[in-house]
Amino acid sequence: IFDKDVREKLNLTDQQVTDLRKLLADLNRALRIAQARLILIGYDIEDLIKAEGDLAAIRAKLEEESRIRADARFADISASRNINNVLSESQLAAWRAIQAEARAKAGSGDR
Numbered sequence: 001i002f003d004k005d006v007r008e009k010l011n012l013t014d015q016q017v018t019d020l021r022k023l024l025a026d027l028n029r030a031l032r033i034a035q036a037r038l039i040l041i042g043y044d045i046e047d048l049i050k051a052e053g054d055l056a057a058i059r060a061k062l063e064e065e066s067r068i069r070a071d072a073r074f075a076d077i078s079a080s081r082n083i084n085n086v087l088s089e090s091q092l093a094a095w096r097a098i099q100a101e102a103r104a105k106a107g108s109g110d111r
Contacts, residue, residue: 006098010091019086027079034072041065 007017045061047053084092 009098010087010094012091016086016091020083023079023082023086027075030075031072034068034075037068038065041068 002017002021012020041061041064045058045065048058048061087095
């Protein structure tokens with residue numbers, strides 16, 4: 001979305017670019033934290049399994065892992081909606097067309 005051509009096609013204002021950068025930076029930070037937490041929990045789960053740890057403790061770690069994944073997915077969905085709210089209706093339509101075109105190219109192997 002910050003590619004010069006895309007910015008021009010969407011006719012983004014400087015304020016929109018600032019808002020979008022903040023939304024994406026916040027999402028990136030949240031996802032990186034989630035990934036780090038998932039790695040650590042993965043180690044905890046493996047340690048519990050190897051030590052034949054308490055099944056309740058293993059279940060708790062697995063549930064925590066699931067919550068982190070769900071929170072990360074929700075953060076992504078929330079960020080997408082917030083990005084959509086920054087764009088006008090015409091910008092949003094143009095953005096969706098750009099995304100559809102990119103998906104079509106990726107799906108056909110034109111990378």
